[in-house]
Amino acid sequence: MATKSYTLLELNEYLKRVLALNVRDAVWVKCEITQANITRGHFYLELVEKRGEEIVAKSKAIIWAREAVKLNKKLKGILSQLLQPGIQVMLQVKVNFHEVFGLKFIVTDIDPAFTLGELELKKRAVVSKLKEQGLLRKNSMLPFPLVPQRLAVLSSERAAGWHDFLAHLQNNPYDYVFDITLFSASVQGELAVKELVKQLSQIESQKDEFDIVVIIRGGGARLDLVAFDDEHLCTGIANSSLPVLTGIGHEVDETIADLVAFRALKTPTAVAGFLIDMMIRFESELNRIVQLLQIAAQGRLKTEQQRLENLDRNLKLAAKQLVKQQSMTLSALEKSLHLLDPKTILNKGYSLTTKDNKIITKSQDLKSGEELTTILKDGEVKSIVK
Amino acid sequence: MENQPTYKSALAELRQIVNDLEHELVDIDELSEKVKRAKALLDFCRTRIKKSMDDLAEEDKTLKDF
Numbered sequence: 001m002a003t004k005s006y007t008l009l010e011l012n013e014y015l016k017r018v019l020a021l022n023v024r025d026a027v028w029v030k031c032e033i034t035q036a037n038i039t040r041g042h043f044y045l046e047l048v049e050k051r052g053e054e055i056v057a058k059s060k061a062i063i064w065a066r067e068a069v070k071l072n073k074k075l076k077g078i079l080s081q082l083l084q085p086g087i088q089v090m091l092q093v094k095v096n097f098h099e100v101f102g103l104k105f106i107v108t109d110i111d112p113a114f115t116l117g118e119l120e121l122k123k124r125a126v127v128s129k130l131k132e133q134g135l136l137r138k139n140s141m142l143p144f145p146l147v148p149q150r151l152a153v154l155s156s157e158r159a160a161g162w163h164d165f166l167a168h169l170q171n172n173p174y175d176y177v178f179d180i181t182l183f184s185a186s187v188q189g190e191l192a193v194k195e196l197v198k199q200l201s202q203i204e205s206q207k208d209e210f211d212i213v214v215i216i217r218g219g220g221a222r223l224d225l226v227a228f229d230d231e232h233l234c235t236g237i238a239n240s241s242l243p244v245l246t247g248i249g250h251e252v253d254e255t256i257a258d259l260v261a262f263r264a265l266k267t268p269t270a271v272a273g274f275l276i277d278m279m280i281r282f283e284s285e286l287n288r289i290v291q292l293l294q295i296a297a298q299g300r301l302k303t304e305q306q307r308l309e310n311l312d313r314n315l316k317l318a319a320k321q322l323v324k325q326q327s328m329t330l331s332a333l334e335k336s337l338h339l340l341d342p343k344t345i346l347n348k349g350y351s352l353t354t355k356d357n358k359i360i361t362k363s364q365d366l367k368s369g370e371e372l373t374t375i376l377k378d379g380e381v382k383s384i385v386k
Numbered sequence: 387m388e389n390q391p392t393y394k395s396a397l398a399e400l401r402q403i404v405n406d407l408e409h410e411l412v413d414i415d416e417l418s419e420k421v422k423r424a425k426a427l428l429d430f431c432r433t434r435i436k437k438s439m440d441d442l443a444e445e446d447k448t449l450k451d452f
Contacts, residue, residue, distance in 0.1 A: 297442055301435055304393075308431050311400055315424050318407030319417065326414050 012099040019103075023095040026108050030090050031057075036083045041065030043083060047091075047105070061093060061105035075112055081188065081226070082115055090114035119226060126231045126256055135238035139262045142243045145211040147282050148275055150179045152203040152210040152242070154196060156187045161218025161247065161268035168272035176279045181210070187217045192227035200236045207241045215257060216247040216268040228255035237261055247271035346377045391427075393434045400427040 006014070035046035043063035048055045063071065072079035082089065092109035130136050155162040162182065169178045183203055185195035196215075203213055215237070217225070227233065228248055234256045237244050243262035247270055248255055258264035265271045338344060342352065352375040353360045360366060366385045374381045391399070403424045406412050412420050 294442065294446055298439075301438055301442070304431075305435050307397070308400075308428060308435070311397075311404055312428050314404045315400075315407065315421065315428075318404055319421050322407055322410060322412060322417060323414070325410060 009099055012097070016097040016099065019095055019097045026092050026094045028090055028092050028111070029105070030088070030114070031059075032086070032088050033083055034058075034085055036085060038080070041068060043068055043079075043107070045083065045107070059103070059105055061091065061107050063107040067106075067108065071107075071110055075110065078112070079110075082110065082112060084190065084226070087115060088118040119229070123229045123256060126229060126234065127259065129231065130234060130238065130256070130260060133235075135235060136260055138238045139240060139244050139260055142241075142262060144243050144262065146278075148211040148243075148278060149177070150209065150211045151181065151214050151275075152206070152212070153180055153182050153214045153216065154185060154199055154203065155182060155214075155216045155268075157182060157184045159187055159216070159218050161216045164218070165214070165216050165247065165268035165272050168269050169275065172272075172276045174276065174280065174283075176276060178275070188225075188227060193230045193233055196227060196233050197230075197236055200233070200240065203242070204236075204240060210242055212262075213237075213240055213242050213244040214247070214271055215244060215261070216271060217249065218268060225249060225255050228257040230256075233257065234260050245271050245274065346375065349377070351376050391430070393431060396427045396430050396434075400424055400431065403427075 029047075031047040031049055033045055034048050035044075037044045042065045045061040045063070047059050047061050049057040068079060075082060090111035091105070091107050092111075093105035093107050096104050096106050098104065127136070153162070153165070155165075166180065169180065183199040185199045186192045187196070200213070203210065215228075217228075225248060228246075237257055238260040244260075246255075246258050246261040246264045247266065247268040248257060248264075249266070254264065263274075265274055346352065354373045354375065355366065355370060360372070366372070368385050370385045372383050372385060374383060403412075403420050407417075407420065
């Protein structure tokens with residue numbers, strides 16, 4: 001019995017017809033991207049569906065370059081960020097079977113809201129994990145330096161935010177000097193997480209050379225920031241020995257990196273402003289201390305001056321007093337001397353009896369017939385004892 | 387001023403002299419010598435204070451320039 005057979009072309013043409021008849025319209029499909037390559041503007045994607053870690057479905061899809069331009073415009077320029085490995089997407093596809101190239105999905109539309117929702121769920125899971133590990137507030141508990149001058153900056157040298165930051169710091173009107181070292185890393189795209197983590201750990205190994213870490217970027221679409229929600233990077237920020245400041249976006253974006261950082265500022269320029277403000281505050285405090293010092297020193301000198309004036313006055317008083325006291329003592333002595341002077345006594349009518357130039361005070365010292373000399377106020381009288 | 391005393395030692399000596407005078411511990415023979423010494427100490431202390439004030443004013447100017 002001759003078996004009915006087809007040529008390969010006949011079979012493929014048949015399959016093409018079956019598919020074309022049965023899956024005529026474009027359909028929406030929910031899947032995960034595992035590979036995305038761009039060649040000459042065409043996006044070649046590998047799509048999978050997983051149950052746990054097991055792949056239960058796998059297909060290839062393509063976005064033609066012309067379609068890609070339209071979609072990119074619709075998605076405000078984030079098409080290539082949206083189509084990253086590991087991201088869940090909702091794609092509108094037309095099922096196409098080609099006799100030579102086989103089965104392929106032709107992508108005709110993308111639902112960005114779905115992808116963003118998926119990312120948000122993933123983000124929440126990371127936040128609760130970091131919270132459980134006590135990492136959310138860890139960096140913010142570090143002491144912040146009074147004068148953060150030595151900055152390790154984690155950014156891309158091509159990022160507009162980096163240049164804004166640099167210009168703002170270097171042209172500050174107070175002439176404060178910052179020592180800025182750039183640790184360059186991609187801040188978006190496939191390599192971003194890997195490079196950011198690597199550079200952050202490089203900074204950690206040189207931690208003694210810096211006061212703080214600054215992570216800056218420069219806004220952009222929500223999906224551009226996906227690297228800053230990465231668990232590995234955010235764990236690194238939380239565990240950094242140096243306080244980390246972020247200036248990642250300039251819209252309403254808040255990434256997990258912002259949550260775990262010491263402090264999140266809206267833009268790179270805001271980070272620069274914050275640092276300059278710290279310097280101003282420090283300088284004002286210094287000026288205040290200098291003023292207090294001057295007031296204290298002047299006060300001390302005034303006190304000393306007063307003390308000297310008092311001593312000068314006391315010295316004069318004491319010297320005068322001393323002289324006066326001594327004069328009084330002398331006068332008293334003089335008076336006593338005067339009272340004791342024999343002449344004073346003679347003047348009062350008393351007389352002095354002597355014998356052989358010796359004063360006689362007792363009658364028994366005299367014998368009859370001896371000659372006495374009596375001294376009176378105005379002269380001497382000789383007489384004989386009977 | 388011999389031996390370049392410090393402000394502190396000059397002040398202490400000055401106080402001692404005034405105290406001795408106040409408590410009549412000084413002989414008249416020594417009095418004029420003591421007063422002369424006290425005046426010299428006073429001058430020394432005043433010069434020190436004046437210099438400190440001038441230095442402070444100068445420092446103030448430097449800090450303002452800074």
